[in-house]
Amino acid sequence: MRTTILYLMLITCLTAAFSAPGRAGEKDLEWKTGKLIDVQTRGRGRHAATYYAIDGGDLIYLAQRTVTRRDKPLNVTVHGTVRFAVKGSDIYLLDDDGKQHRLTLEKKTAKTGP
Numbered sequence: 001m002r003t004t005i006l007y008l009m010l011i012t013c014l015t016a017a018f019s020a021p022g023r024a025g026e027k028d029l030e031w032k033t034g035k036l037i038d039v040q041t042r043g044r045g046r047h048a049a050t051y052y053a054i055d056g057g058d059l060i061y062l063a064q065r066t067v068t069r070r071d072k073p074l075n076v077t078v079h080g081t082v083r084f085a086v087k088g089s090d091i092y093l094l095d096d097d098g099k100q101h102r103l104t105l106e107k108k109t110a111k112t113g114p
Helices: 001-029
Strands: 032-042 047-054 058-066 081-087 090-094 100-110
Touching: 047 090, 058 081, 058 090
Parallel strands: none
Antiparallel strands: 032 047, 032 081, 047 058, 058 100, 081 090, 090 100
């Protein structure tokens, strides 16, 4: 009986520790609307990466997604509207189906001129 209670307590603690932090941080995201200006895949095999350029108004964001052979391209429309959020070195992107993807923020560039 005592072993069963300890086991259940351990499972409860592990579940709380591994599920709560990631989801709680993603709910705090400040979503913005931008324009997806370009998508390019560079490299081959295990060195392949897809880069997404997003016009966020005052900044251009360059996000990178490492792809494997079994990964499908994101369902996004170049020159279309896109929803995104920036948190630290991550950028979250909603595809055309509303599915959320986490990418790595590679670079932010200030727009010059009008």
